[in-house]
Amino acid sequence: MSILHRISGLLLFVSLPFLLYLLDQSLTSEISFDSFKGFLANPLVKIVVLVLSWSFLFHFCAGIRFLLLDTHRAVSKEGGKQTSIVVLAVSSLLTIVVALKLFGAF
Template sequence: MLVLSWAYLFHFCAGIRFLLLDTHVAVHKEGGKQTALSVLIVSSLLTLAVALKLFGAF
């Protein structure tokens, strides 16, 4: 369940990243690296929140 939620959240965050790239935000190489790393971090944090909710932490 967690792997599927991470895959969904990663895909969702990457979609937002590509929408920003379509508006020419961070189109250079360094900006691309930064946004890719931020997608990985944000999707991992959101997956952690889903895991905490799933296992009854809150």
């Protein structure tokens, strides 16, 4: 769990300049927003966005888990295993919801 938390944090850190650039471009004008929408229509870009969404959601859920561990809740081996399963399940479900929305299911 710890290594996945570090990997997701690294993905977020490395992608931050790119995401800030895209945010800046999308807020500049209506024309740049339309070009951003066209850029996001590419399936490869959607997959990259999905990976970054998983990274954010997993990092967020794992961060909450580590905060709970810092307050000495579920510190046992069994408690740690259960909370790691919960983190994987919740972040996976949230990522599936994002994927459905991203690829137009609803």
